[in-house]
Amino acid sequence: MPEAAPLLDAAWRIDPALVRRGVPAHVSLLYPFIPEPALTGEDEQHVRSLAARFPVAELLLEEVVTASGFVGVNVPGLQPIVDAFHAQWPELRPYKGRFGTRPAAHVTVAMGADNPTAAAGVRAAVDGLLPLRTRAAAVQLVALTEQGWQSRLSVPLGVPDGS
Secondary structure: OHHHHHHHHHHHHHOHHHOOOOOOOOEOOOOOOOOHHHOOHHHHHHHHHHHHHOOOEEEEEOOEEEEOEEEEEEOHHHHHHHHHHHHHOOOOOHHHHOOOOOOOOEEEEEEEEOOHHHHHHHHHHHHOOOOEEEEEOEEEEEEEEOOEEEEEEEEEOOOOOOO
């Protein structure tokens, strides 16, 4: 979601430690996912099948949300695909339960914003950039490896054979 990059940039200008540099603006469909060594071809096929079920999404980002140390922007237009991923892998607890059993689809803007002044500053800066139009056109399967986050698979939304 390159159009959402300014949201992360705004948080970085307030406190660079709040943003994971090198990780672009995105919506995590299911995190944490299956550990990289345990990922199978069947898991990849499920990702392809799920991506095929959903069309490219034109999105309007409007709502900033905060929780303890967290600032994000809800992306309700992607909630159906987030829910589908949760249903496919019900044994995985999204965000280890931090945001409940059905977390809202969102772009993480800042993490570790434990300083209330920094969190308020990020919220105000991001709020000033909204509403923001963006689109989701693909599902990326990334895995945390010893070398860091690695792309394992990219599947366009709405394409029946996933290619």
